[in-house]
Amino acid sequence: MVDTMALLLPFGRASRTTSPSAQHPAAGLPADDEVLLDAPDDRLGPALVAAGQGSHRAAADLLAATRALGRWDHRDRYVLRLAAFARSRPEWVQTWHAAAPDDPDVLLLRAQLAVDHAWGSPARAELLRGVSPLITAAARADDRDPVPWRLALDHARGSRAGHTYFGELWEAAVRRAPLHYGCHVAALRYLASSWHGSHRECLDFADRAAQDAPADSLVQALPARAALVYLNDGCGPGVPPERLHAAADRAVALSARFPAADLWLAAVRNKLTCVLVELGRWDDALEQLRLIGPHATSYPWSRSADDPLGRFLEVRHQVRRRAAPARGRAGHPPGGRARRAGRRDH
Template sequence: MALLDALFRAARMARHTPRLAAGLPPDDEVLLDAPDDRLAPALVAAGRGEYDLAAKLLAATRESAEWENRDRYVMRLAGFAQSRPEWFAYWQFAAPHDPDALLVKAQLAVVRGWESPARAELLREVSPLIAAAADGDPRDPVPWRIALDHARGTNAPHTVFEELWTEAVRRSPHHYGCHVAALKYLSAAWYGSHRECFDFAERAAQDALPGSLVQALPARAAFAYLTSDPGGGPAGFARLVPRERLDAAADLAIALSSEYAAADPWPAEVRNLLVYVLVRLERWTDALEQLRLTGPYATSFPWDRVSDDPLGQFLELRDGVRIEVASAMPLRARRVAEDTGGR
């Protein structure tokens, strides 16, 4: 019987897997961490050693209070400066008191500190840079997101975390980056617990504005839990967090994803994260739908948490999801158009 089941599964996979590729871009069209139309020219210019476009881009986000875009751009520009430092050195020399350059400088210093074996010691030396970035524009929540990441790396107690969190939400109550930084601090991997992490995420999602990425926080809490290796596959999830709570987190993120157009780069990271959660929950059909909505926009997170080749991991997982969906379909399933003549 086991052999017969395996043969039927193989037959279903062979029959249905190829057509389940409909709606998925070919592998060679999938991009990893593709910049948006505003950031791309700044990165190209930085590659030539020029900082003007990056400076203008961040100044525009500051002047128009585009805090979510500002946060994303700062992280990408700091990452670029880490591997290609010349253009940023020119910027700092030309405008040492530029609030936008100070913000990138603080982010870059925190990233470098996190990667060092002497992390806590080096990060403590970064505190003045974060304070200088915060003084650059008192309205800006992004320095406080950096401060929350900094607090996690320096073993800051909960009292310090609460003070930083208060400053962050006073500037932008629904800022996604600050919420993610707080969620990481409160996770079981750092200074909280799975329950504390989920409670924070669910409260924030409930209070979030329509369409806000903050509604995906419970899915991030689920990711933190699922990557903590509870053991035992889906049956083992309920040991600490009930399966119903994980499914509810995924369902909320699915509802959020549905508010955005397919192949929209803005929610790409959330959709990539959601795919991971759905796969771990063995919700294959839902995962395939999210892969179609994601389109060509693969993101390093969450795949870099499980592989040194995030793009390769994303593409391999797409194939695996199609196989799982195909293997569950009836062997003789036919397209509706074939059965009805297109009616």
Template sequence: MPLLRALIRTARMIRHTASLAEGLPPDDDILLDAPDARLATALAAAGHTEYGPAAKLLAHTREAAEWENRDRYVQRLAAFAAARPEWFTAWQSAAPHDPDLLLVKAEVAVARAFGSPARAELLRDVTPLILAAADADRSDPVPWRLALDHARGANAPHTVFEELWAQAVRRSTHHYGCHVAALQYLSAAWYGSHAECFDFAERAAEDALPGSLLQALPARAAFAYLTDQSPRGIPRARLDAAADLAVGLSATYDGADPWPAEVRNLLACVLIQLERWQDALDQLRLIGPYATSFPWDRLSDDPLGEFLHLRDGVRLEVAAALPLLGGERTSGDHYS
């Protein structure tokens, strides 16, 4: 009987795997961390040592209170500045007190500290940079996301974390980046527990606005739990509920939309961990060409390779569950 089941499974894979590629871009079309049009323009100019488009872009996000975009752009521009500093050095020379420059400068310093064995020592020197960025625009929540990251790396006590969190939500109640930073601080890998992490994420999701990425925060807690070396204490139903909430959020966005791409990549990874193969395939189709480093870089040093490998694996699992003479089932169907 085990041999017969294995033969049937193999036959199903052979019959259905190719057809399940429908809706999935070819491997060569997948883009890792593809920027949107505005950021792409700024990065292209920076590659030619021109800081003007980046400065203009960040100034617009500040003036228009586009805090989510601002946070994303600051992180990408900081990563580019760390790798290609010429344009950033020119910006610092031309406008050393520019509030947008100060924010990118603080982001570069925090990221550099987290990547160093001397993290705690380096983070002590970063505090004035974060304060300068916060003072430059007192309505901006992004410096407080940085402050929460800093608190995590600097082993700050919960009292300090709570003070920083209050400052963050005072500026933007539903800011996704600040919530992610808080969730990381409260995680079992740092200064909290899986239960504390889930409680925080579920409260935030419950209070979130329609279409807010905060509704995917419980899925992020689920990812931390499922990738723990010895997870325990969180029932399967709670993990599935977190995934279901994120599935509902994903459905509110168009397919192949770069805005929710990271959330969809995270959700696909969680669904794979939960062995919900059809649901995972649905998300992979919605992701389209927009693979993101997170969460795959938590599983492999080659995030794009990991994404493509697991995408193929999901197709095989879905194919193996289909009847030999049937077609693809819809999301939510149960396999026997």
């Protein structure tokens, strides 16, 4: 039997550690050398392995299933990961498109690849103008799918589109999937970009969306995402600390609804941990690290380090040192709010 993770190692980022012998059994954390970065789930993993071998079939089946079942958040996440893989190994996507040029799934993947390519170029705005037909083709291929509209929202941000046009795209996106997390994140990023420094408006948008969403929806994590944008932006006036704590509390409540070491929620929990550390809530951060288990994600740790896994492990050590002495025991600490830590601590 083929070892899936062994095949993935040359292409993705897997386990590495800054301290191979570091163990954290008393804190309820896996050892450093057990932590993986951006580990794929049991559906994405085989698709990446097959793509590495030049076959698009598993990726096609995976994306077709998300479309048939209307699992739009999964579809969005898988498209992003497959496109990231295809940036350095595009042959399987080219073969797929040649075999099925009207397939909604390969059209969406090609549009994502084109946006990614344009985004990393100094000529972003000019390149993005040429991407519009690909996004339109993906949207027309399946009118139910909100993911092309998330791409359109990203495209509007990159091309500095006005608020009226962006609002039209937003209405089209939420009409298809009112709770699609990717579209909400794209809208939040647009607001943060076009209202630079006006974080209160971003938090208002995130709070309204979360208030209208079910308790188990990923949209409940949107205010914490807005808080992270604020904290990453050097803070500034206009946002009371209570709002940041309330945003973190909402995401903590969402996290508690999912099992420990759940890959689906790993990205939310990694970002939430970063927010809790910035707020000096060491006990709550340690609890999220327990729930994260071995599943680190590149973002948000890549924002402050070229080695996101190494940065994640550093933060784990820091949180364990700060939280454990106050608790004096290995059990789960009560969730309490410490004083807000200064940014220079991190």
